[in-house]
Amino acid sequence: MGLIDYEKQYDVIVAGAGHAGCEAALAAARMGCETLLLTINLDAIALMSCNPAIGGLAKGHLVKEIDALGGEMGKNIDATGIQYRILNTRKGPAVRASRAQADKQLYRLRMKHVMEQQERLSLKQGEVTGLVVEEGQVRGVVTKIGVRFLGKTVILTTGTFMRGLIHVGLTNYPGGRAGDLPSVGLSDQLRDLGFTVGRLKTGTPARLDGNTIDFSRLEPQYGDDPPVPFSFSTERIDRPQLPCYIAYTNERTHEIIRSGLDRSPLYSGVIEGVGPRYCPSIEDKVMRFPDKDRHQSFLEPEGCDTVEYYPSGLSTSLPIDIQYRLYRSIEGLENVEIMRPAYAIEYDYVDPIQLHASLETKLVRNLYHAGQINGTSGYEEAAGQGLVAGINAVLRVRGQEPLVLGRDEAYIGVMIDDLVTLGTREPYRMFTSRAEYRLLLREDNADLRLRERGHAVGLVRDGEYRLFLEKRERIGAELERVRAAKLLPSEADPSFLETHGMTDLHNALTFEQLLRRPDITYAELSRIDPASDLVPPAVKEQVEIQIKYQGYIERQLDQVERARKLEGTRIPAGLDYAVIPGLSAEVREKLLRFRPDTLGQASRIQGVTPAAVAILSVAIKSGSASS
Amino acid sequence: MGLIDYEKQYDVIVAGAGHAGCEAALAAARMGCETLLLTINLDAIALMSCNPAIGGLAKGHLVKEIDALGGEMGKNIDATGIQYRILNTRKGPAVRASRAQADKQLYRLRMKHVMEQQERLSLKQGEVTGLVVEEGQVRGVVTKIGVRFLGKTVILTTGTFMRGLIHVGLTNYPGGRAGDLPSVGLSDQLRDLGFTVGRLKTGTPARLDGNTIDFSRLEPQYGDDPPVPFSFSTERIDRPQLPCYIAYTNERTHEIIRSGLDRSPLYSGVIEGVGPRYCPSIEDKVMRFPDKDRHQSFLEPEGCDTVEYYPSGLSTSLPIDIQYRLYRSIEGLENVEIMRPAYAIEYDYVDPIQLHASLETKLVRNLYHAGQINGTSGYEEAAGQGLVAGINAVLRVRGQEPLVLGRDEAYIGVMIDDLVTLGTREPYRMFTSRAEYRLLLREDNADLRLRERGHAVGLVRDGEYRLFLEKRERIGAELERVRAAKLLPSEADPSFLETHGMTDLHNALTFEQLLRRPDITYAELSRIDPASDLVPPAVKEQVEIQIKYQGYIERQLDQVERARKLEGTRIPAGLDYAVIPGLSAEVREKLLRFRPDTLGQASRIQGVTPAAVAILSVAIKSGSASS
C-alpha cells in the first residue's frame, strides 16, 4: 500500500504527548515554528503514568528551571495542584525542593487545553511507525494509517511505549502503559538506522480504593499552608488542598513478598530490561535491605473527585494474589481493594551517548530524542529534555546555534551532559548529588540563572520577563542597601545586641555583615530594620542566601571558571583519534564510542584521564588530527 | 499458569464500563448486591465513542425511561450537558424527543465519580478473557492477568471491543475503539459455548480542530432557552450552553467521495461486518441517494474546554487523504485540520435471539448480555439494556421473577422484545416507528409509566418517589378540576368567545371540553381560568395531552388489552414442537431456532402465522406437548 503525503509541511514534528512531548511541542510553536504533535491517544496527553505528583528532591529544581526557561510544567501543576510541600526546609538552600500532588485528570485536561489554544501547534491522534530519512537527515514521519508528514525536524518522545510489555507476575502482554496501546515498529527502524536500542524496565504500584482504606489508622500529612507555587509566574494557589496519609510495611509484609518471589518476573528472569536503581520496587527494597523492618509509603490521592489512591514506594510486579496480601498486611489497608493492579513495564530506549548535547542524534541530522526514550525516568526529567529538544529544533530551523545549558547553569544541563557523555544502562533520574555546583543551582535562583536565556530564545513572554528584571533590580538594590545600612552599637536596641551576644560590640556593622551570621535572618533583622518589611519576600530570600553562602558560592564560581575553558573547547567532528600520538588504546576506543563534542565532555568519560585530555587539547589546537 | 482465585465472591459481576455496563453495575449495587465492575481502562468509563450527545428521536424516550426506572444516564447528562433541544416540538407529543450535547470528558469523569461513590460497587481495571461456566451455569469470570472472580451472575457489556478491528481506508489494525485496546479471547469462548457470534461494523467521523473552522461561514444553532433537563429529578440546568454549527456537503464533496471508493474498505469488500442502516457513512449516503445534492451536518463541540468538533453525519472509513479533501470541500471547513481520523470498526456480537426477555442468555444460566454485544448501536440503547440486565441479575440473586417491560410499557420493552424475538443481523437502533403503541409511550409520561416499577425493584429512591406520587396526585386533581369547572356563556369574556368562534354558544362547556379543542391550550385557557396559573407546568402538560389525545390513547389501550393475553401466556421451556400437530415444517423450524418464551414473542417471529399461534395456544393449554 502506498503512502499518502500530507500537503502541509512542518518545521517541527513531535511524536508523543507525554511530559517531554508537550514541552517540546509548546516550545517549538511558541518560538514561532509550525509544529505538529502526533500522539497515540489524544485523551492521554500529559497523563501521569506513575505517581500523581510533580517535583521532589532535585526534580523540583528541574521544574523551576523549566519554568524559568518558559516551559509549561510549573504553570500546569500550579493550576491543578492539590498539595504543596517544600522538602528539606531545615537543610541548606541547595537541597531545598518543591513538590506538589496533582489532580491527575485535571492535569492532563489542562495541558491539552493549553496545547489546543497554542497558535501554530496542530494536535493529531496518530502513531508514528517510521521515520523518513534521506541522506542521513530526517525529513518527516510515517503514521500507522499510512500518512507521511514532512517536517524539517523531528523529535521522538515515545516514553515507555516502544515495544512496551506489561508484566504482572509471570503474565505479560503488550501495552504502552496499563490500558494503552504500545508503539510497534519504530524501534526496529531506529535499530536499522544504527541506533543502539536497549531494554529498560520500570514499575508502578497498585491504585487503591480509598473507600476501603481505614484512614483513622493512618497519620495524615498536610501540605504547606499557604501552598508555595511552583511557577515564577503564579501568584497564588487557590484550589482546595488535600492531605496524604502515611503507612508502613511490616515484617509480615516482607514475608509475603518473599513468599511470592518465585513468581516474580524480575527474580525469575522473565524481565530482561534493567530497572531503576533509585525507584526500586518493594520486593527490591525488601531483598536489598533485609535488616530494615519497615518501609514508608505515602498514600497520595489521585485527585479531588476520585477515590483512587497511589501508595508511593510500593511498586511491584509480583502476581496479583501477592499484591493483595502485601497491601492488606499494612495497617489501615486491612480491607483494601485494588482498583488497578501494580505492574512492571519493559520498553525500548536508545542509548543517549548517540546524542549531541543539543539532544540531536549523532546519526540522523535534525532528529532529536527526548524523555524516557533516552533512558531517563520521571516526568520532570522528560519535560526538561523535551523543552531543550523543542528549543533546539527551532534553533536549527532558524539556522542558529543550539542551546546547551552548562553543568554550572542548570540541573537540566547536568542531566543532559550526564546522558550524552556517559550514556546509561539503567533508568536515569536526577539527584542533587549529580551536580558538582549544587550551591549555584538552587531552586530559588532558577529564574536568575535561566530567565534571560528563555527570553533570548523567545520563550519567556515580555510581561514575565519584565517582572523578572524588576525582581533582579530589587535584589541588586537591596544588596546595596544592606551593604550600606549600618548597625551603630551606640544607637542599637540593647535587647537585639543581647540576643545575639553582641553587647561588647564597638564598631559599626553593616546589615550585610549581620545577615552573614547564622543566627540572624531577615525576620530577625527586621527588629532593627523596619524598612526591610517593605522588601518582597522573594527578594529577601535571594539577598539572604547570597550573603549567607557567599563564601561557598564564590568558591564554586571559581571552579566553574576553571572548568569553562575545557567546556568551551569543541572537538572538531572529523577529529581522527587514530593519528593522535600518546593516547592509549582504551582511551581511543572510548573516544570513538562516545564521540564527545567538547573537551569537557571528553574529560567526564570514565577512563579518559586528565593526561589524555591534555593530549587531545594540544592536538585540537595544532589542528594536526583534523580532517 | 494456574489461575488465582479472588477471595471475595460477588452477587453480580459486570464486564465493561460503557453505557450498558455503568447502568448495570449501578443498578445492581443500588439494589443491594455486592457488585464488581471490570473494565479495560478505568480512565475510559462511560466514554462516548462516537457523537458527544445523549438522546434524540426515540433515544430521548429511552433516556427518560432509564431515568424513570432509577438509572443514571439522565442525571449524568444533566450534570454535564452543554446544549439542550427538544426535537419535533411542532409534531405530536408521541414523537417529541429530547437531545443534549455533552461535555464528553466531564460526562465520563462524573460517571466515574458516581460509581466510585456507590456503596457495594467495586471498580477494577481488568480485561475479562473468559467465563467460568459449570453445568450450564456461569460462576464467574477470568481476567487477562489470570485472576478468577467468582460471582452468582455475570453481565457482559463488551461494546465494540470483542476482536475489534479498526479500518481507515485499506489499512486496519486491532483496537476496541481508536486509542483503546481490543478484547481478545472472550468471543472465542462464547462461540465454543454455542453462541452464534457474528460480525458487525460501525463508523465515526473525524474530530475536527475548531481553531481551523471558519465559523463565520456557518449557521449557528443554539439550544432551547432555558434548557429543559432530561431527568425527572433535575430541577434546572446551570452550566453555560454552547451552540452547534450547521454545515452542508456539496456536489464536489460527493465527487471526492466517489473518487475514493476504490480504496474504501466497505466498497472493496475488506469489511465483512454489517453496518448500521440508519447511521450510514457519508459514502453510503452519497451512493444510496445519488440525486441528493447535499447532506447536512451539525458541527458539535466535544466540550467547553476543547477545540475538538464532531461533524455529525459525516462518518467514513475512506482513506485519510480523501477524508481531508472531503471535509475541506465543505463551506467553512476549507482549511480544517483533522485531530482524529474518521474510521470504521468491526467487532463481534452475539445473536440476541439467544436471550430471554430478561437478557439472560438461554444457553448459560445467570449470564446476561447487554448493549452493543447484542447487536444494538447507540449509548441509550446500551444503557437501557444495561439497566434491565442489572435489575434482572439482582432479581435472580434474590430468587425473584425477572422484570420484563412490555411493548406497551416502554421503548426499552419494544427494543428488547425486538432483539430477543427477531434477532438482528445489522446494528439495531431505536425508532419511534418500532413501537406500535407510540401514543402511550411518550417521553412526557415515562415517569407515569415506569416510576412505580423502578421503585418496586428498589432503584427509585424514596424522596424521588414521593415527588412522583405528588405529581401524579396533582394530575388527578387537576383532571377533576377541569372536568368540573365550566365556562358559562353568559358570564364568559366575549373576546375569548370571539377568538374561538363560540359567540353563539348556549350551553355551558367544561374546561375539559375546551381543552379538547385543538385551538385551546392551557396558555389560552388561562385567559378565563386564572387558577390554572398555579398548576405546575409538568402537571398541565400531562392533563392537556391526556385530554387532547384521549380518543387515540383509549384506542391503543384497547389494542394493548387484546394483545395482553398472548403476551401473558408462557411457553413451557420443554415444549416439544415436533409432536404438535398442524404446525408447518417452516414454523417448527423457526420456533426451534428462536425458542420464544411467550405466545406474544412467538406471534412476532416472521413466518409464524396467527393460525400457528392459535394451535400453539391450544397445545399449551392442553399440556399435551410438554415434557
Ligand SMILES: Cc1cc2nc3c(=O)[nH]c(=O)nc-3n(C[C@H](O)[C@H](O)[C@H](O)COP(=O)(O)OP(=O)(O)OC[C@H]3O[C@@H](n4cnc5c(N)ncnc54)[C@H](O)[C@@H]3O)c2cc1C
Ligand atoms: C509503569 C510505569 C511506572 C513508572 N514509574 C516511574 C517511577 O517510579 N518514577 C518515575 O520518575 N517515573 C516513572 N515512570 C516514568 C514516567 O512515567 C516517565 O518517565 C515519564 O512519563 C516520561 O515522559 P515521556 O514524555 O518521556 O513519556 P510518556 O509520559 O511515557 O509519554 C509518551 C507519549 O508518547 C506517545 N507515543 C509513544 N510512542 C508513540 C508513537 N510511536 N507515535 C506517537 N505517539 C507515541 C504516547 O502515547 C505518550 O503520549 C513510570 C512509567 C510507567 C509506565
Ligand SMILES: Cc1cc2nc3c(=O)[nH]c(=O)nc-3n(C[C@H](O)[C@H](O)[C@H](O)COP(=O)(O)OP(=O)(O)OC[C@H]3O[C@@H](n4cnc5c(N)ncnc54)[C@H](O)[C@@H]3O)c2cc1C
Ligand atoms: C467507531 C464507533 C462508531 C460508532 N458510531 C455510532 C453511531 O453512529 N451511532 C450510534 O448510536 N452509536 C455509535 N457507536 C456505538 C456506541 O458507541 C455504542 O453503541 C455504545 O457505546 C455501546 O455501549 P456499550 O456499553 O455496549 O459499549 P461501549 O461503550 O463500547 O463500552 C464497552 C466497555 O466494555 C469494556 N470492555 C470491552 N471488553 C471488555 C472485556 N473483555 N473485559 C472488560 N471490559 C471490557 C470497554 O473497555 C468499554 O469500557 C459507535 C461506536 C464506535 C466505536
